[in-house]
Amino acid sequence: MSSLHQIRFLLCKDLRVELRKKESLVSMAFFGALILVILNIATGIGKQVDAETGAGILWVAVMFSSVLGLGRVFAREKENGCVAALLISPAAPWEIYVAKALVNFTLMVLSELVLVPVFYVLFGAQLQGTPLTLVPILLLVNLGFSVTGTLISAISAGTRRNEVLLPILLFPLLLPLIAFAVKATSAALAARPFAELLDQLEPMAAFCVIFAVVGYLLFPFAIRED
C-alpha cells in the first residue's frame, strides 16, 4: 500500500471511532462554549468588547477546548496497547504522525464550526469584520496546533499524567503562533484590509512548516516504546 493509502486508512479509522463514540467532539464544543460564556460573564454582562479583546477571548476558547480533543487522540491508542499494534503494522511512524495530525485538524475544524457562531452571538455586536476573514487564520492555527500537538501528545500519553502534562508542555511552544493569531484576528474583527493580515499569516505558515518538519523528524523517537 502506498503512504497515501496508509494515511487515509488510519484517518478513516480514527474518524469512524470518533463518529461512533462522539466523545472528543462533544466535549470540545461543549467546553469551548462554556469558556465563552464564562468569559462573557467575566468581561461584564451587557458590556461590548472591542476587536482586540474579542480576538483574545476567541483564542482562549479555541486553545483550551482543542487541548481536550488532542489528549484523546493518543490516550485512546495507549489504553489497549494499540500503539504497539500500530507500530508493528505496515504503517511507517511518519504516516501515523500525519494521520494523527489530520485527525486532530478535523476535530478542531468541526468544533470551531460550533465555537465561532457562539462567539459571534455572545460578543459580535461591536465587531465589523466578516467571519469569512477568520477562516485562513483558523486553518493556519489548526494546522500549527495539530503538527506541534501531535508530537507533544505522543510524549504526554507515554506518561502517567497525560491530561496535566499536555497543556504544560504544549502551550509554551505555541505562544508565538497564538501571538500572531491574536494580532491577525483583531485586525480581521476590526475589518481592516486583508493585506494587513498577510504580515501575520506568513510567519504563521512558517511556524506550521517548521514544526511539521520537526514533528516528522522526532515523532518516530517519541512514539517508540522501549
Place this chain on the structure above:
Amino acid sequence: MTLTNRSSLFAGAAALLMPVAIGMIFFYAPLEKTMGSVQKIFYFHLPLAFSAFLSFFVAFVAGIMYLRTRRQVWDARLAASVEIGVVFTTLVLITGSLWGKPIWNTYWTWDPRLTTSLILWFIYASCLILRSAVEEEGKRATYCAVMAIVGFVDVPIVFFSARLWRSIHPVVIRSDSVGLESSMLITLLVSMLAMLAFWIGLYKFRVSLQLQEAAANELLNPKD
C-alpha cells in the same frame, strides 16, 4: 574519578573569581552617570543570561546526541544543563526586574528579550516537570531529548514573534561597537569568566551526580 577532580577544579576557579568579580563591580568599575549604583546589577545580569542560553544550546546538542547514540551520558548532560538553565533564567528574570523597577518604572514589560526569556523559562521548566513525571529511564531520556530539541527550535520563532511588541531593552553590545567604558568592560569580562567557571563547575557536578544516581539504581534494581 577524573570527572570529580575536574569539576572541583572549575568550582575552585569560580570560588576564586566570583569574589574578585564582586570586588571589581563595587570598587573598580565606575559609577554609571544616570543610573547610578543600580547599573551594577548588569555585571551579573548579562553573564547569567549568556550562561542560560549556553545551557539551552548544550541541552539541544545533548538531545540530538542522545537520540543518535542512546548513551546514558548524553541524558545526564541534557538533564544537568536544563536544570542549570532554568535556575539561571530565573535569576536573569529576577535581576532584570530589579533593574527595571527603578529604570523603567515597572518590573515587567513585553519587550522581545523579556518575552523570549520568559517563554524559554516556561519551555524548559515544563521539561523538568516532564522529567519528574516519567520513571522509566529510557523513556524519560527520549522524551526530554525531544522536548529540548523542540524547545530550542522554538527560540528564534519566539524572538521573532515578540517583535510584535515594541522594544525598550538597552543594547549594550552591538556587532560594531561596545557601549561600555574600558574599566566597565574589564569588570564585565571578569564577571563573565567567573560565571562561566561557575557554570562549568555546576554542570560537571550535576552530570557526575546523575551518572552516580543511575549507577546506584542499576545496583539496586539490576536489569536482569
